[in-house]
Amino acid sequence: NAGVTQTPKFQVLKTGQSMTLQCAQDMNHNSMYWYRQDPGMGLRLIYYSASEGTTDKGEVPNGYNVSRLNKREFSLRLESAAPSQTSVYFCASSGNWGGDQPQHFGDGTRLSIL
Amino acid sequence: DAKTTQPPSMDCAEGRAANLPCNHSTISGNEYVYWYRQIHSQGPQYIIHGLKNNETNEMASLIITEDRKSSTLILPHATLRDTAVYYCIVRVALLKYNTDKLIFGTGTRLQVFP
Numbered sequence: 001n002a003g004v005t006q007t008p009k010f011q012v013l014k015t016g017q018s019m020t021l022q023c024a025q026d027m028n029h030n031s032m033y034w035y036r037q038d039p040g041m042g043l044r045l046i047y048y049s050a051s052e053g054t055t056d057k058g059e060v061p062n063g064y065n066v067s068r069l070n071k072r073e074f075s076l077r078l079e080s081a082a083p084s085q086t087s088v089y090f091c092a093s094s095g096n097w098g099g100d101q102p103q104h105f106g107d108g109t110r111l112s113i114l
Numbered sequence: 115d116a117k118t119t120q121p122p123s124m125d126c127a128e129g130r131a132a133n134l135p136c137n138h139s140t141i142s143g144n145e146y147v148y149w150y151r152q153i154h155s156q157g158p159q160y161i162i163h164g165l166k167n168n169e170t171n172e173m174a175s176l177i178i179t180e181d182r183k184s185s186t187l188i189l190p191h192a193t194l195r196d197t198a199v200y201y202c203i204v205r206v207a208l209l210k211y212n213t214d215k216l217i218f219g220t221g222t223r224l225q226v227f228p
Contacts, residue, residue, distance in 0.1 A: 004157070030213075031214075033215070035218075042218030042219050043158065043218040044218070045217075048213065050208070050212060050213035051213075056208075058215065090158070092157075100146055100163065102148065102160040102163060103160070105157035105158045105159075106157050107156055108155070108156070
């Protein structure tokens with residue numbers, strides 16, 4: 001039972017570098033989400049994808065782009081990393097909305113930007 | 115902004131029941147209350163959810179007041195492994211895309227002691 005898999009688990013970048021965080025789920029879920037968590041804070045939604053081919057902004061989308069590659073995969077890209085983007089990034093997925101199904105989370109990517 | 119209010123921290127003796135309160139006075143009629151927990155900055159783990167009725171599963175019980183403005187998560191026999199940050203979350207519908215999002219607050223840090 002892999003569930004939601006995120007890669008890499010850790011990454012250190014220099015300011016201005018670019019990077020793509022990968023997320024894949026094997027539960028045949030329609031919706032996928034990207035969150036970030038800063039120290040001592042709850043998670044904040046960056047982007048979400050309700051279904052394959054659709055994406056939309058969450059609460060804190062600035063500095064990020066996403067791609068819903070197929071039903072399984074949802075990637076998050078930092079085009080020009082900034083120290084303020086140092087955070088832990090979580091991917092989540094859920095089944096059809098309206099069926100009160102919970103979101104399932106990956107174990108996170110810990111990203112440090114120097 | 116988070117739609118829930120929780121105490122920042124609580125203690126509980128091992129083997130005793132842990133009762134974690136949550137206020138969600140602005141909740142709408144069709145919004146679910148979800149509880150997750152996070153251990154050592156791992157990905158949030160789903161615990162339980164409810165709409166109007168009290169709910170119980172193998173992990174916990176959820177008591178929702180009749181006016182739905184508050185709820186209580188009950189861990190019936192807390193163990194040391196239940197030490198974590200517990201998030202009470204209102205699941206907000208995103209009708210445009212037939213999906214929804216979770217709005218996290220800062221949670222309650224539960225410390226279970228021997």
